[in-house]
Amino acid sequence: MKEKVNFDNYSNEYNDIMQEQHKMFGDVSYYSEYKAKITKDLVGNKKNLKILEFGCGIGRNLSYLAEISEYCEVYGYDISPESLKIAERENPNAHIITSEQELEEYSESFDLIFIAGVYHHIAVGLRESITTNIRKLLKDDGKLVIFEHNPYNPVTRHLVNTCEFDADAVLLEKSELIKLFVDNNFTKRSDGYALFFPPKLKKLNFLEKYLKRLPLGGQYYVLFDK
Numbered sequence: 001m002k003e004k005v006n007f008d009n010y011s012n013e014y015n016d017i018m019q020e021q022h023k024m025f026g027d028v029s030y031y032s033e034y035k036a037k038i039t040k041d042l043v044g045n046k047k048n049l050k051i052l053e054f055g056c057g058i059g060r061n062l063s064y065l066a067e068i069s070e071y072c073e074v075y076g077y078d079i080s081p082e083s084l085k086i087a088e089r090e091n092p093n094a095h096i097i098t099s100e101q102e103l104e105e106y107s108e109s110f111d112l113i114f115i116a117g118v119y120h121h122i123a124v125g126l127r128e129s130i131t132t133n134i135r136k137l138l139k140d141d142g143k144l145v146i147f148e149h150n151p152y153n154p155v156t157r158h159l160v161n162t163c164e165f166d167a168d169a170v171l172l173e174k175s176e177l178i179k180l181f182v183d184n185n186f187t188k189r190s191d192g193y194a195l196f197f198p199p200k201l202k203k204l205n206f207l208e209k210y211l212k213r214l215p216l217g218g219q220y221y222v223l224f225d226k
Helices: 014-021 029-043 081-090 100-104 124-137 154-162 174-183 199-211
Strands: 050-054 073-077 095-097 110-116 138-149 187-194 219-225
Touching: 029 110, 029 138, 029 187, 029 199, 029 219, 050 124, 081 095, 110 124, 124 138, 124 174, 138 174, 174 187, 174 219
Parallel strands: 050 073, 050 110, 073 095, 110 138
Antiparallel strands: 138 219, 187 219
């Protein structure tokens, strides 16, 4: 069993490590904006959404998630207290949930839960129980959008294998992740592969809608309904 990475140890350097690793591809903030745009396309044009990012880390995605819906409320939760301190400082308009006990108070509260690059850090034996608990946080008609690394992409595998805070990573195939959520009473609505082009080539993104069935993108996404 791989030793669990403590993200408290990386919170202050997280962005710098990410940017150094991706420097040949471009600005890493692009990935947050990109995922939020896909999420908005999947969810549709809705207002007044209550959105939770489960595993928000230092809050890199929160400001972009706030643009998904007019008049939305954005919440962030993570198990790393040091990361949450940064998330709260950098995102004063977001609601930061600082403990598992506090998170449980939001039963059936969220219209949308967003999860990006989290499940490959969750120990395999804990994935089912965590998925069950996440479902409890959604409203009855709530949606969940999840992004994960594509284990079939050689660049993704190299980045994971050389990243110090991915030392505990166990990548999931898309079919494996879908089965995990469907087995825990989610309904799959849409899925695809993404991040075929790095930030420096983002002008080619218009092609991605034609490529989403090819298992070659750097990541994949799935939309679920409760």
